Amino acid sequence: MAFPDRIERTVEIAHPPAEVWAALTTAAGLGAWFGQEATIDLRPGGAQVRWTGEGFTADMRVERVEEPAVFGFTWPISGLPADDPRRTYVEFTLEPAGAGTRLTVVESGFAQLHEDAHRKAYDGNTEGWAKELAELAGYLDAA
Amino acid sequence: MPPEGQPSAGPDLEAVAEQVIAALADPTRRVILAALASGGPATATDLADRLPVTRQAVAKHLALLAAADLVWAERGERRGVRYRLRSAPMQVAQQFPAALARDWDGPLDALQAHLDRAARAPATTPPDEPRGHHG
Numbered sequence: 001m002a003f004p005d006r007i008e009r010t011v012e013i014a015h016p017p018a019e020v021w022a023a024l025t026t027a028a029g030l031g032a033w034f035g036q037e038a039t040i041d042l043r044p045g046g047a048q049v050r051w052t053g054e055g056f057t058a059d060m061r062v063e064r065v066e067e068p069a070v071f072g073f074t075w076p077i078s079g080l081p082a083d084d085p086r087r088t089y090v091e092f093t094l095e096p097a098g099a100g101t102r103l104t105v106v107e108s109g110f111a112q113l114h115e116d117a118h119r120k121a122y123d124g125n126t127e128g129w130a131k132e133l134a135e136l137a138g139y140l141d142a143a
Numbered sequence: 144m145p146p147e148g149q150p151s152a153g154p155d156l157e158a159v160a161e162q163v164i165a166a167l168a169d170p171t172r173r174v175i176l177a178a179l180a181s182g183g184p185a186t187a188t189d190l191a192d193r194l195p196v197t198r199q200a201v202a203k204h205l206a207l208l209a210a211a212d213l214v215w216a217e218r219g220e221r222r223g224v225r226y227r228l229r230s231a232p233m234q235v236a237q238q239f240p241a242a243l244a245r246d247w248d249g250p251l252d253a254l255q256a257h258l259d260r261a262a263r264a265p266a267t268t269p270p271d272e273p274r275g276h277h278g
Binding site for chain 1 (some may be wrong): 156234237238239240241242243244245247248250251253254255256257258259261262
């Protein structure tokens with residue numbers, strides 16, 4: 001597939017993993033480099049992170065917390081409607097590299113398709129709202 | 144990602160997205176799709192009346208869009224063929240520009256700059272919030 005499902009970046013950072021970890025996983029750290037305000041409840045499974053940035057607010061679900069090596073979360077795909085169920089998975093991996101840290105971020109799932117959308121995209125018939133609205137109109141006409 | 148050998152459920156996502164992108168690349172088709180999106184299903188005559196496009200050109204483009212499964216042709220009783228926009232292929236195509244629009248380079252630069260600033264800050268100035276665990 002020529003379009004990316006996955007985005008990956010690796011950067012060398014001249015600070016130890018503990019400092020990088022704090023910048024990624026505390027409200028003070030996140031607020032200082034990503035967005036303006038952040039709240040975080042650092043527990044996997046349903047806990048939320050909220051970043052408020054320039055013109056956006058993203059609600060994230062914490063998925064993996066393995067201090068100080070792996071931090072993973074899912075979040076909505078920006079650019080899609082707010083009620084779109086698709087989310088990408090973002091995982092930060094921190095490895096010691098000399099006195100600093102090798103930080104890798106992988107975001108994956110851009111090429112996913114929600115099952116319902118998949119069905120609708122490939123289904124050749126006219127199921128869905130169009131048909132339901134027509135049925136409603138017919139019902140009202142008959143009544 | 145599904146394992147290899149997974150039977151394909153239909154045309155692949157990229158083929159669907161390509162149809163959408165090709166349709167959007169043409170200004171007349173953009174106008175027609177925009178009219179169907181904003182005003183709902185319409186016949187070629189309706190669209191030709193509303194748009195600065197001849198009926199012949201509207202009909203030609205609608206036939207192309209229907210062949211690409213981006214609109215549905217619905218046969219009505221009196222009003223002839225009405226064309227309805229299909230939203231599902233648009234939803235498939237949306238994720239590709241979304242991937243291109245995601246910026247990690249800027250945030251990672253900002254992260255480095257933040258850590259450099261924090262390291263250079265004099266130890267006598269306490270940070271606004273104590274470092275440590277929340278909750």
